Amino acid sequence: MNIKIIALGKIKEKFLKDGIEEFLKRLRPYTGVEIIELSPVEIKDENLISKALDDEAEKILSYIKQQSFVITLEIQGKMLSSEEFAAKINELSNQGIGELIFVIGSSCGLSPKVSARANFKLSMSKMTFLHQFARLLLVEQIYRAFKILKNETYHK
Numbered sequence: 001m002n003i004k005i006i007a008l009g010k011i012k013e014k015f016l017k018d019g020i021e022e023f024l025k026r027l028r029p030y031t032g033v034e035i036i037e038l039s040p041v042e043i044k045d046e047n048l049i050s051k052a053l054d055d056e057a058e059k060i061l062s063y064i065k066q067q068s069f070v071i072t073l074e075i076q077g078k079m080l081s082s083e084e085f086a087a088k089i090n091e092l093s094n095q096g097i098g099e100l101i102f103v104i105g106s107s108c109g110l111s112p113k114v115s116a117r118a119n120f121k122l123s124m125s126k127m128t129f130l131h132q133f134a135r136l137l138l139v140e141q142i143y144r145a146f147k148i149l150k151n152e153t154y155h156k
Helices: 014-027 046-061 082-094 112-117 131-149
Strands: 002-008 033-038 069-079 099-104 120-123
Touching: 002 046, 002 131, 014 033, 014 131, 033 046, 033 131, 046 112, 069 112, 082 131, 099 131
Parallel strands: 002 033, 002 099, 069 099, 069 120
Antiparallel strands: none
């Protein structure tokens, strides 16, 4: 299964870049994960947030194929334990899903157009995180999922 993460915004902090790179490196024996960084639309007027989100949606959706399985990270999404997340990835793999795409929105969230395209909406927590942190947490959880599925010792 090919895994992609579409994320708005660049990671600027070195410690986050290092953490993300570490988990991407650890994932290589299990699967490849490609991160596609898109520039968020600059919002100069709070009244234009929905227009900005729709502009971002066009960029995001241009990277998604019709047959791709899309998981958006959303506050209103379903929370899963690490074991349930691993089981979800396993289920998709067993269904023959060729491409799994995770979408992390900008600080203003996601357009309803992107949310509507989601096959599954995932919430990482009831807490709010910087989207840069969400990227690190997501790659760590993908790594943890593969360790769980392989019955390896990382997960406790």
